[in-house]
Amino acid sequence: MVAAGLLEELRDFHQRYNQEKVAENCQDYQHGIFQSIGFKEFHEYLITEGKCPQETSALLLEKGIQALKLVTKRYARKQNKWVRNRFLRRPGPNVPPVYGLEVSDLSQWDENVLKPALQIVESFIQGRQPSADPVKMESEIKExxxxxxxxxxxxxxxxxxxxxxxxxxxxxxxxxxxxxxxxxxxxxxxxxxxxxxxxxxxxxxxxxxxxxxx
Ligand SMILES: [Zn+2]
The missing domain is CATH 3.30.160 (Double Stranded RNA Binding Domain)
Incomplete structure (x- = not known):
């Protein structure tokens, strides 16, 4: 995310929508767009950038990146848990099929994740059965x-x-x-x-x- 320009985006957003709120002491990171992952984690860095020594800024940036990693991982775990509890453990007529992709090898991302994901979505849009099999509901698995x-x-x-x-x-x-x-x-x-x-x-x-x- 950082390599893809996260910082420029954050700076721009901060200047346009956040700076004033912070200055007026009425910023609230719990609501609306401000609560999104990857913004509030850089609060300290953004409000002190250019107003503190370079090394301090670099440290605050590093702190923000570490915090971003932590909350992203936490969010991914939460999502997995939600999908498992809401769908895989509670099969019923309103439960959509869930597709699992092998995501552990980043060097194979396009081949293992992007391509099959697009195929599944396209099939869904066109009303066809995807070539991949959905993840089995936990009740279907006979041990x-x-x-x-x-x-x-x-x-x-x-x-x-x-x-x-x-x-x-x-x-x-x-x-x-x-x-x-x-x-x-x-x-x-x-x-x-x-x-x-x-x-x-x-x-x-x-x-x-x-x-x-x-
Ligand atoms: Zn083994």
């Missing part, structure tokens, strides 16, 4: 206590659906997942380097050939 799940990452067999669900969220499994991703990144970096050297090699080869003919 199999004897099912076998092989975790290729951890090289372990997990017995029982509930245990399997717990395993995929466990620290050790996530650590393996992280390792695997790092390895893949390294591999693809090496591969791209190899292909660069190969093309260079080819070019040198042709140059040699030309010289040979001369």
């Amino acid at each position: 199999d206590k004897r099912s076998h799940h092989m975790c290729e990452l951890c090289n372990r067999v997990i017995i029982g659906d509930r245990e399997w669900a717990a395993h995929t969220k466990s620290k050790s499994h996530l650590r393996h997942l992280k390792k695997r991703r790092k390895l893949q990144l390294k591999l693809s970096a090496v591969e791209s380097r190899v292909s660069v050297t190969e093309t260079q090699g080819d070019r040198e080869g042709t140059e040699d050939l030309g010289q040979g003919r001369n």
